[in-house]
Amino acid sequence: MxxxxxxxxxxxxxxxxxxxxxxxxxxxxxxxxxxxxxxxxxxxxxxxxxxxxxxxxxxxxxxxxxxxxxxxxxxxxxxxxxxxxxxxxxxxxxxxxxxxxxxxxxxxxxxxxxxxxxxxxxxxYRLGPFGHSCQRETADALRAGRLRAASAAMMSIIGAHRTTRRVVRMLGWFLGPFALGRPDTDLLTTLEAEDAFDLxxxxxxxxxxxxxxxxxxxxxxxxxxxxxxxxxxxxxxxxxxxxxxxxxxxxxxxxxxxxxxxxxxxxxxxxxxx
Structure with missing residues (x-):
């Protein structure tokens, strides 16, 4: 340690x-x-x-x-x-x-x-439909190197209403490089693991x-x-x-x-x- x-x-x-x-x-x-x-x-x-x-x-x-x-x-x-x-x-x-x-x-x-x-x-025990959609969108954006799109998709999960989800998605887009910093393959690997998760x-x-x-x-x-x-x-x-x-x-x-x-x-x- x-x-x-x-x-x-x-x-x-x-x-x-x-x-x-x-x-x-x-x-x-x-x-x-x-x-x-x-x-x-x-x-x-x-x-x-x-x-x-x-x-x-x-x-x-x-x-x-x-x-x-x-x-x-x-x-x-x-x-x-x-x-x-x-x-x-x-x-x-x-x-x-x-x-x-x-x-x-x-x-x-x-x-x-x-x-x-x-x-x-x-x-x-598994992601819901919207969670699955957002995390897959995030993973696809990360593979393509589109940090703003990845951040927008990740943050859209936060909103409790349709309107707030649109707002935080826009915020995620603007904050993309700042919010994600230097993401590495561990984030993508974790997203893929959770996408397949059903307990x-x-x-x-x-x-x-x-x-x-x-x-x-x-x-x-x-x-x-x-x-x-x-x-x-x-x-x-x-x-x-x-x-x-x-x-x-x-x-x-x-x-x-x-x-x-x-x-x-x-x-x-x-x-x-x-």
Whole structure:
């Protein structure tokens, strides 16, 4: 492990630690690259972690750098499981956001021994139709080297309404080179892995108590898909915020709700809350 710019690099995975207490592993959403974050990106990632770092040590852990073409969600989950085995040696709480939530579901299904409790934020067992369309558009634009088009497609997922989606798409176009910086093949490989991701038939294998958090106006998934994900997990719980979109669930209130779930005592015979 080495240190630099307040970020560690562990096993080719950029890592940021905030807070003190029991560990909580945080899997972030899509990032332009898997190198250590800096500047505004570092401030944003720190902010997400700080909301959860109340009596906990939050480990923000990104996907591995230098992904091989054809890397799958199962491969990404295996990377996380290896690091978690090495660092903690026991099950720990996991929070995954957006693409990180997809990987977190795969992690809990494939490596249940490393996950104590699971929170999946703005993610489901597969992408919804609009999410699929936007991510494929983003991938196509990246292959063609069109950064503005890629940024516009990525940001259009954020909007909770048709009008706001048009606005953020335009903003993404103008901010393209600034927003994406120097994207590398890791972003494209992750997009391709999530495009093929569908864990529906494996959700019954997830043994950890799981909370699926999302906005009813999430354009990437939609309320029905979020709720269905929790319904299929034996100990799944859904927390839906009626007026929130894909990125509208990152707030102090929602962080408090997540911490409450993670801190709650539940026995194996508790019924699922849906």
């Amino acid at each position: 080495r240190h630099g710019h307040d970020v560690e690099v562990a096993d080719a995975m950029a890592c940021l630690r905030i807070g003190d207490g029991p560990p909580l592993v945080f899997l972030p959403g899509l990032t332009a690259h898997h190198r250590p974050p800096h500047g505004l990106d570092l401030r944003f990632q720190r902010g997400q972690c700080a909301l959860l770092a109340h009596g906990r040590e939050v480990w923000w852990l990104n996907r591995r750098c230098g992904l091989s073409p054809g890397t799958s969600m199962a491969d990404l989950a295996r990377d996380y499981a290896r690091v978690m085995h090495q660092r903690f040696g026991q099950p720990v709480d996991v929070v995954g956001v957006s693409t990180g939530g997809s990987v977190a579901l795969q992690l809990a299904a494939d490596h249940p021994e490393v996950v104590r409790r699971l929170v999946v934020v703005s993610a489901a 529906r038939d494996r959700l019954t294998e997830i043994t950890a108590p799981t909370l699926v958090v999302g906005g009813a106006r999430d354009a990437c998934y939609g309320r029905e898909l979020l709720e269905h994900t929790a319904e299929l997990i034996p100990r799944g719980t859904t927390l839906i915020y009626p007026r929130k979109g894909h990125l509208g669930v990152q707030s102090r209130r929602i962080a408090h709700d997540i911490r409450t779930f993670l801190d709650s005592d539940r026995t194996d015979d508790d019924p699922a809350q849906t």
